[in-house]
Amino acid sequence: MLASISKASAQSVWMAWESVFDQITKLRSASVKKYGICKLVIRRHHGKSLECHDGQWIHARDWVGELHLDNRQVLQLSKEVGADRAALLTARMLRRSMKQISAAMDTDPKLSHVKALTGITLLHRGIIHGLGFELHPLESKGFRMFSTYYLRLLLRVLHPVGRERTKKNAPKLVPKMLLMSREALFARYSKDEVA
Numbered sequence: 001m002l003a004s005i006s007k008a009s010a011q012s013v014w015m016a017w018e019s020v021f022d023q024i025t026k027l028r029s030a031s032v033k034k035y036g037i038c039k040l041v042i043r044r045h046h047g048k049s050l051e052c053h054d055g056q057w058i059h060a061r062d063w064v065g066e067l068h069l070d071n072r073q074v075l076q077l078s079k080e081v082g083a084d085r086a087a088l089l090t091a092r093m094l095r096r097s098m099k100q101i102s103a104a105m106d107t108d109p110k111l112s113h114v115k116a117l118t119g120i121t122l123l124h125r126g127i128i129h130g131l132g133f134e135l136h137p138l139e140s141k142g143f144r145m146f147s148t149y150y151l152r153l154l155l156r157v158l159h160p161v162g163r164e165r166t167k168k169n170a171p172k173l174v175p176k177m178l179l180m181s182r183e184a185l186f187a188r189y190s191k192d193e194v195a
Contacts, residue, residue, distance in 0.1 A: 036097035056181040102189035
């Protein structure tokens with residue numbers, strides 16, 4: 001009982017932090033758009049140039065769409081249907097979001113300059129399966145260490161058995177960059193109907 005109250009308190013604090021983080025994100029980006037379970041943060045790429053598998057290049061200062069899962073929705077799903085079912089529903093919702101993003105990038109003039117979608121995640125095995133993302137290592141050691149700590153903490157707080165999962169699978173829980181070029185997004189999702 002005490003553990004569940006403590007977990008709920010930690011989740012409430014985390015959600016409050018995310019609200020603050022959302023405001024910071026808006027200040028450091030050109031815009032933030034919402035597509036289903038995803039937030040798309042339009043910003044400049046920083047760091048080394050990246051070559052996508054289809055030969056497209058993303059250089060410093062190019063515009064990218066940084067994907068963020070809406071953790072509030074994921075947490076609510078987990079509470080309503082349990083962690084395993086929530087994971088399946090999240091994957092389906094993510095696929096629908098990708099279709100919506102593809103349609104928007106094809107028709108919205110404000111997104112015409114976005115060259116790729118990017119994201120940082122620990123759970124890349126599940127996320128990239130069937131969605132078309134490439135995996136790239138995080139080049140910056142400092143950013144990799146920060147991302148590892150931050151995302152493992154997120155997993156511990158939001159997942160029902162996050163503490164046990166992070167202890168058991170720590171060596172596998174290494175953050176990676178997800179990447180998908182604009183062309184690859186269209187090739188994969190432009191023919192799909194948006195739900």
